[in-house]
Amino acid sequence: MKKLRQFILVIIAVIVLSSCTKDRYSPIDEHVSLAATVNIKDMTITFIDLEKKTRMVDWEMKKPYTGAVILPDGDSLLLYGKQVETVDLYSLKSGSLIDSWETGKGIVNGKLLKTSSTIALVDQNLSEIRFFDFEGVEQWEVRTERNPLTILESEANQKLFVLSFNKEILTVIDLNKQEKLNGFPIHPSAAGAWLIENRNEIWIGGHGAGAEIEKNIHVYDSQSGEFKRNIAAPLMPVNFLGYADHVFVLSHGTSMLYKLNENGEVLESVIVGANPFEMIVRTDQLLIAGYDSNDLHIIQPDSLERMKTIPVGNGPFQIVLRER
Amino acid sequence: MKRLTSSLTRKLWLTIIAAIVVTILYSYFLSYFFYEKLYVENVETALLEEGRRLALEYEGGPLSDDLKERIDWYSSKSETEIFIVNNPRELSACLPFDIDYESLISGEEREDLLAGKAVQKLGYEERFDRKIMAVVIPLLDENRLEGIIYLYIPLTKISEVTTDFAYLWLIAAILFLVLAIFLGTFLVRKLTKPLLEMKHAAGMVSKGDYSVRINNHSKDEVGQLALAFNHMATSIQKEDERKKEFLANVSHELRTPVSYVKGYSNALLTGIANSEDASKHLMLIYREAGRMERLVGDLLDLSRLDSDDYQIIMHPLPLAQLIEDAIQKYLPKIKEKNLQFRYELDPDIIINGDEGRLEQVLQNILDNAICYTEKGSIHLKLFAIEKGCCIEIVDSGIGIPADHLDKIKQRFYRVNKARTRKDGGTGLGLAIAEQLVILHGGSLIINSTIGKGTTIQIHLPVLE
Numbered sequence: 001m002k003k004l005r006q007f008i009l010v011i012i013a014v015i016v017l018s019s020c021t022k023d024r025y026s027p028i029d030e031h032v033s034l035a036a037t038v039n040i041k042d043m044t045i046t047f048i049d050l051e052k053k054t055r056m057v058d059w060e061m062k063k064p065y066t067g068a069v070i071l072p073d074g075d076s077l078l079l080y081g082k083q084v085e086t087v088d089l090y091s092l093k094s095g096s097l098i099d100s101w102e103t104g105k106g107i108v109n110g111k112l113l114k115t116s117s118t119i120a121l122v123d124q125n126l127s128e129i130r131f132f133d134f135e136g137v138e139q140w141e142v143r144t145e146r147n148p149l150t151i152l153e154s155e156a157n158q159k160l161f162v163l164s165f166n167k168e169i170l171t172v173i174d175l176n177k178q179e180k181l182n183g184f185p186i187h188p189s190a191a192g193a194w195l196i197e198n199r200n201e202i203w204i205g206g207h208g209a210g211a212e213i214e215k216n217i218h219v220y221d222s223q224s225g226e227f228k229r230n231i232a233a234p235l236m237p238v239n240f241l242g243y244a245d246h247v248f249v250l251s252h253g254t255s256m257l258y259k260l261n262e263n264g265e266v267l268e269s270v271i272v273g274a275n276p277f278e279m280i281v282r283t284d285q286l287l288i289a290g291y292d293s294n295d296l297h298i299i300q301p302d303s304l305e306r307m308k309t310i311p312v313g314n315g316p317f318q319i320v321l322r323e324r
Numbered sequence: 325m326k327r328l329t330s331s332l333t334r335k336l337w338l339t340i341i342a343a344i345v346v347t348i349l350y351s352y353f354l355s356y357f358f359y360e361k362l363y364v365e366n367v368e369t370a371l372l373e374e375g376r377r378l379a380l381e382y383e384g385g386p387l388s389d390d391l392k393e394r395i396d397w398y399s400s401k402s403e404t405e406i407f408i409v410n411n412p413r414e415l416s417a418c419l420p421f422d423i424d425y426e427s428l429i430s431g432e433e434r435e436d437l438l439a440g441k442a443v444q445k446l447g448y449e450e451r452f453d454r455k456i457m458a459v460v461i462p463l464l465d466e467n468r469l470e471g472i473i474y475l476y477i478p479l480t481k482i483s484e485v486t487t488d489f490a491y492l493w494l495i496a497a498i499l500f501l502v503l504a505i506f507l508g509t510f511l512v513r514k515l516t517k518p519l520l521e522m523k524h525a526a527g528m529v530s531k532g533d534y535s536v537r538i539n540n541h542s543k544d545e546v547g548q549l550a551l552a553f554n555h556m557a558t559s560i561q562k563e564d565e566r567k568k569e570f571l572a573n574v575s576h577e578l579r580t581p582v583s584y585v586k587g588y589s590n591a592l593l594t595g596i597a598n599s600e601d602a603s604k605h606l607m608l609i610y611r612e613a614g615r616m617e618r619l620v621g622d623l624l625d626l627s628r629l630d631s632d633d634y635q636i637i638m639h640p641l642p643l644a645q646l647i648e649d650a651i652q653k654y655l656p657k658i659k660e661k662n663l664q665f666r667y668e669l670d671p672d673i674i675i676n677g678d679e680g681r682l683e684q685v686l687q688n689i690l691d692n693a694i695c696y697t698e699k700g701s702i703h704l705k706l707f708a709i710e711k712g713c714c715i716e717i718v719d720s721g722i723g724i725p726a727d728h729l730d731k732i733k734q735r736f737y738r739v740n741k742a743r744t745r746k747d748g749g750t751g752l753g754l755a756i757a758e759q760l761v762i763l764h765g766g767s768l769i770i771n772s773t774i775g776k777g778t779t780i781q782i783h784l785p786v787l788e
């Protein structure tokens with residue numbers, strides 16, 4: 001009888017302790033430069049050591065996060081998802097949940113603004129861009145067209161460009177005045193954009209409307225909104241990056257990475273992964289996540305040579321970086 | 325419902341029809357189910373194989389126009405609708421972006437295709453606005469889903485086949501049902517006809533017509549019942565005839581002495597007869613009265629013997645002694661007829677019996693022996709046999725014709741139907757004798773040759 005009581009006590013203790021560690025994940029060494037991929041098919045986050053180019057650890061999340069931002073402290077991993085009620089902050093070094101911001105559902109994108117210590121969250125349920133400080137206090141918000149998704153910051157002009165999926169209008173927000181400026185009409189189903197500030201050009205990609213597939217990058221004047229030209233980059237250019245006077249464009253329909261000069265001439269192209277959506281750059285390295293191939297490709301930006309392919313969780317949809 | 329099931333014919337008919345209908349429906353649904361299942365599976369497998377063969381044409385990289393043309397050409401020749409798709413939108417490549425577009429394949433299906441698995445679909449497809457059966461074969465270049473081959477056939481084609489089948493089935497089922505109803509009705513009639521006949525025949529019997537018979541030669545239970553009924557009717561008829569004959573016999577037997585008595589007494593009363601004749605007439609009246617008394621006595625005995633409460637009082641007795649005593653009464657009579665008489669008796673035989681009744685048996689038999697033997701001898705023996713003892717009475721009388729032998733023990737049965745006074749007994753003697761012997765646990769056997777004589781054996785059990 002005494003043994004039984006002890007046994008029951010041990011069981012209860014195990015249950016209580018395990019419930020305490022529910023939201024605790026493997027801690028990440030705070031001195032490592034890393035990339036983290038948010039994998040939406042299996043709801044994991046894969047951490048990759050960028051020096052060793054190896055997969056460090058996977059966190060199996062309990063909520064369907066679709067994206068992440070690493071705050072300037074280099075430790076707080078902010079996670080959001082359209083179906084998640086809160087924006088959750090995890091400490092990388094402790095592996096535990098440190099804060100939850102009550103935002104409600106609908107957050108599909110987030111970006112640290114370079115012009116202020118603010119984070120811009122894209123809320124599709126409210127059709128708003130919501131600006132938060134790092135404490136999770138909402139500072140202000142701007143109403144946009146229906147289903148905003150891509151946001152792009154112009155440091156020079158202190159503006160935020162917002163692409164809406166369903167409305168053929170580019171919304172422009174003045175970050176200084178904290179107000180919406182006049183937008184201008186663009187092509188349908190736009191996604192992914194890049195600013196070439198010295199030429200006053202905004203390059204906008206997309207998926208294409210209905211059965212139509214987007215084959216081109218549409219170039220508009222970033223001031224007047226005037227359509228300038230198309231640059232062929234089939235199929236479905238959705239991600240853009242500028243690095244060393246070149247623009248890198250990722251077309252997920254053909255799994256193609258294009259390297260263009262600022263005049264819009266395609267210099268090189270290469271097939272990377274399968275159905276890649278996400279691309280990020282660091283010094284001499286382009287990181288590209290293959291959504292269908294469940295891997296992260298490290299590409300040399302000059303030659304477009306593949307340096308390494310690292311398997312990650314299923315459906316990598318976003319990459320975030322932390323440099324040390 | 326009560327009216328419906330009130331007759332056996334209806335019950336049987338309803339049972340047969342219900343069984344047939346249930347069988348038809350059951351087999352219909354079962355075969356329909358299997359037919360469709362097997363056919364659909366077969367079509368699905370064929371589509372899958374066709375798709376895989378076509379997929380072999382793909383050699384990697386983006387889908388070439390040549391391949392598309394070849395697939396189009398093949399589709400135009402094939403009964404199956406086949407098309408090749410490389411539009412990433414249709415392949416759900418933009419899925420995480422929540423694009424408002426009903427793509428050809430879903431996200432889950434895309435996962436299967438990416439894993440190299442073919443996808444099978446069955447049901448309504450909004451794209452084609454109809455029910456289809458489809459097979460989707462992935463065209464993979466490493467892990468990139470470059471395209472798919474989509475093969476489908478409208479389900480109406482399949483259901484057309486099953487509908488045709490169903491019509492054929494329905495026609496065959498109706499024909500079968502009609503045939504089965506006819507056959508069933510015929511069968512039920514055939515089964516119940518003898519029963520109706522029996523009911524009718526039983527009615528006739530109860531009305532007194534015992535000659536009715538059922539004409540059924542089948543060997544089944546109904547046939548056996550008909551046979552049993554016929555047996556019963558025959559028995560009743562025989563019994564009835566025997567009863568009638570018995571009554572006729574009794575009245576006949578009584579009428580003869582009664583007419584004698586009436587005639588002679590009339591003569592005496594009217595004074596027609598002189599004194600000499602008068603004493604003769606009185607003698608005749610007396611004799612006939614005695615005969616009536618015997619007859620009535622015998623009838624009384626018989627009716628007692630027939631009833632269950634007739635009792636014989638058994639006690640051990642030496643049979644030889646009993647026989648010897650009985651013989652003494654007949655010796656004068658035998659001498660009178662000038663017959664030779666011998667007897668051999670085993671004195672050791674002791675039986676358990678009723679003295680009076682056994683004497684009656686002997687009397688009846690000896691009466692007959694003396695009566696029907698004009699000259700010659702009568703020989704009586706008592707001896708032990710294996711199962712008891714035997715009293716054998718052998719005479720050299722007129723004998724009994726062979727065709728009368730088996731009936732001679734029946735009541736009032738006589739070889740000489742004329743019933744002359746000379747040889748006319750009551751016709752009950754042997755019947756009574758046999759009943760008594762049977763009551764003693766024995767048997768009475770009669771053997772006879774016409775003109776040579778009769779041998780009667782009485783077998784009786786002895787006291788151990």
